[in-house]
Amino acid sequence: MGLGKTIQTIAFLSAVLRKDLENSDCHVEGKKGSVLILCPTSVLRNWENEFSEWGSFSVAIYHGPNRDLILEKLALHTVEIVITSFDTFRNHDQILTRIRWDIVVVDEAHRLKNERSQFYKSCLGIRTTRRYGLTGTIMQNKILELFNLFDWFSPGSLGTREHFREFYDEPLKHGQRLSAPQRFIQIANERKQHLVTVLHKYLLRRTKEETIGHLMLGKQDNVVFCAMSDLQKRVYKRMLELPEIQCLVNKDLPCSCGSPLTQVECCKRIVPNGIIWSYLHRDNPDGCDSCPFCLVLPCxxxxxxxxxxxxxxxxxTKDEVEKQKKDAELASAVFGTDIDLVGGNAQNESFMGLSDAEHCGKMRALEKLMFHWLRHGDKILLFSYSVRMLDILEKFLIRKGYCFSRLDGSTPMSLRQSLVDNFNMSPSKQVFLISTRAGGLGLNLVSANRVVIFDPNWNPAQDLQAQDRSFRYGQKRHVVVFRLLAAGSLEELVYTRQIYKQQLSNIAVSGKVEKRYFEGVQDCKEFKGELFGICNLFRDLSDKLFTSEIIEMHTKHGKQYDASGGSEDVMKNEGKLVTKTSLINLEVDDASLSYKGNHDSCSDKYHEGFTTAENEQSFNDLGILYAHRNEDIVNMGPRYKGQPDSVAADEKNISKILCKPDSVVKSHTREQKRKEFKKIAQYRGMELLEFSNWILSASPTELIQLLKDYQKNKRKR
Structure with missing residues (x-):
């Protein structure tokens, strides 16, 4: 996100539609004709504005009441570019698919990941031989999503769906299993390299590390496991004990009636005494065809x-009356004897009650972290996907006296840019409260250097895109991300599945080498492991350090290797996993959680005078059980096609020089970066602009050779 996909597309269309009349060398042979661009509704005007700024096209937006007029202009060949939204195209696909388009461009192309969606089916009817897609997250949840995208853009390029599943999908998933036989691993590596080679025939990929990495100060993605309050733990346990969840957990056990069938096949298919079940089936007391699996999502x-x-x-209070009654009954059941501590089972209208962090573990940690950050002049992005959670956090910020802005799905598009500009330009604005799902024009919040994601999403791309609202071109400070998770809850499973999905994406798209943590295999009933299946979803993790134990087990087995084959250095502190690089640069007064300085300077020792006992006490004071950096768990570094591990190791050194120029000086200031970058440019015999352009076009081998020569010359001096 933020690397200019829109402008690249406009430049491409200028070439193929022969718009660059001043320079005939830039002409590309092609027939002048009509172009269809599909994009989210929120960026329709953005596309129109960018075409006006960077090109000389006749552009029309097929949206709203004047759609028929656009069709008339198309018939008269007075319109070259037609822009429409996903929803409008889906609703009027029979009209738009009758037109023969010269080029079709799909923005946010990952929307084509689901072959069963109506949008995907509508896109299959588009009449064109030139199809292009723009996305920053080509794969989000499953490897088969790659097939759906590429089979639309270049039909047949990956074979049939069944061939893709058998030849790529299954081997890659089973080769990533923790206890996979060596033969499976070898096959997976071969198929991985083959898939990456095929994909790169159709894929032009640009990343921040490869393009503007030397202009930015970097980002750290910290995952922080917060202890739930005692009240939260009791309520969570009572929820797990509800008859609906017990029905799901015990579904495969023998039925108590003596039948040879399982409970789900016999007497326990429905839960007539369940609060949630009775509401879902209020019009059908015999249950539905999906029972009891219809209960999974609500639970x-x-x-x-x-x-x-x-x-x-x-x-x-915004729900229908019957649903409110059901939720009140459920709240009474799970609050039990603690109901008075939370002010009853009705929605709390008390400002002081809602803004109090006493019974919320993550809010208690956030309260203390924000106090120290804002004291040091940091600016914060605070994300949540729940509007009700945003309401609670808003009252929390008001109570603390913090100056903030807020943006969610209900914020009018006309006001969004002014909110963003005001936050970026105003030193008094300390916090931007924002929905994880809010997107569209202008959400470039580069004045913030702390990003907090309050609740994780099942789709890792959602959280990664939220982080990039701050970490993009124009950011002048080091960005530190904090993902808050409730330890011992379902959120740990959400995060570990995020790891699994990110790793599969890195393997399939980039050909990276990923650590093998999990026994579970996606969509495989035989190997559900610790990640998949209903029983894992509703496990009681309150007495476990779930994520920590998985990583610790990996370390004990001697399999924890990074992309270059080196072992990861992890500290075990009385049952609490704390990586030596966790929460770097948090910089809270004397009870610092972590270290000051850069990654390299603190990777082998604690901050001077900072003992293990003090570290543990600091974590306890903040209500944090353990933490780690996501980069230490998932291979997030850049990698190139066909690149051996030895090259990846050298590439890490390149990033120290080019992306983090001064590998000797401990604090990475912007001025130091510029000085070192200038030295390398002078060694190369180039001006700064010329050298920057060379970096963007240089191959990995050329960069590695430059690094070796520069370091050798530096040692001689």
Missing amino acids: LIKLQQISNHLELIKPN
């Missing part, structure tokens, strides 16, 4: 709500 939502804030499980 998961309730567990996630408890993990975030107990107020969320109470009735929402």
Whole structure:
């Protein structure tokens, strides 16, 4: 995100539509004709404005009441570019698919990941031989998503769906299993390299590390596991004990009636005494065809709500009356004898009650972290996907006296840019409260250097895109991300599945080498492991350090290797996993959570005078059980096609010089970066602009050779 996909596309269309009349050398042979661009509604005007700024096209937006007029202009060949939204195209696909388009461009092309969606089916009918897609997250959840995208853009390029599943999908997933036989691993490596080679025939990929990495100060993605409050733990346990969840957990056990069938096949298919079940089937007391699996999603939502804030499980006054009654009954059941501590089972209208962090583990940690950050002049982006959680956090910020802005799905598009500009330019604006799902024009919040994601999303791309609202071109400070998770809750499973999905994406798209942590295999009933299946979703993790134990087990087996084959250095502190690089640059007064200085300077020792006992006490004071950096768990570094591990090792050194220029000086200031970058340019015999352009076009081998020559010359001097 933020690397100019829109302008690249306009430049490409200028060439193929022969718009660059001043320079005939830039002409590309092609027939002048009509172009269709599909994009989210929120960026329709952005596309129109960029065409006006960077090109000389006749552009029309097929949206709203004047759609028929656009069709008339198309018939008269007075319009070259037609821009429409996903929803409009889906609703009027029979009209737009009758037109023969010269080029079709799909923005946010990952929307084509689901072959069963109506949008995908509508796109199959588009009449064109030139199809292009723009996306920053080509794969989000499953390897098969790659097939859906590429089979639309270049039909047949990856074979048939069944061939793709058997030849790529299954081997790659099974080769990543922790206890996979060596033969499986070898096959997976061969198929991985083959898939990457095929994809790169159709894929032009640009990353921040490869393009503007030398202009930015970097980003750290910290995952922080916060202890739930005692009340949260009790409520969470009561939720797991509800008859609906017990029905799901015990579904495969023998039925108590003596039948040879399992409970789900016999007497326990329905849960007539369940609060959630009885509401879902209020019009059908015999249940539905999906029973009891229709309960999975509603129960998961309730567990996630408890993990975030107990107020969320109470009735929402915006819901229908019958649903409010059901939610009030459920709240009474899970609050039990603690109901008076949370002000009853009705929605709390008290400002002081809602803004109090006493019964919310993550809010208690956030309260103390924000106090120290703002004291040091940091600016914060605070994300949540729940509007009700945003309401609670808003009251929390008001209570603390912080100056903030807020943006969510209800914020009018006309006001979004002014909110963003005001936050970026105003020193008094300390916090930007924003929905994880809010997108569109202008959300470039580069004045913030702290990013907090309050609740994780099942789709890792959502959280990564939220981080990039701050970490993009124009950011002048080092960005530190904090993902807050409720330890011992469903959120740990959400995060470990994020790791699994990110690793599969890195393997399939980039050909990276990933550590093998999990026994579970996606969509495989035989190897559900610790990640997949209903029983894992509703496990009681309160007495476990779930994520920590998985990583620790990996270390004990001697399999924890990074992309270059080196072992990862991890400290085990009385049952709490704390990586030596966790929460770098947090810089809170004397009870610092971590180290001051850069990654290299603190990777082998604690900050001077800072003992293990002090570290443990600091974590306890903040209500944090353990933490690690996501980069230490998932291979997030840049990698190139066909690049051996030895090259990847050298590449890390390149990043120290080019992306973090001064590998000797401990504090990475912008001025130091510029000086070192200038020295390398002078050694190369180039001006700064010329050298920057050379970096963008240089191959990995050329960069490695430059690094070796420069370091050798530096040692001689």
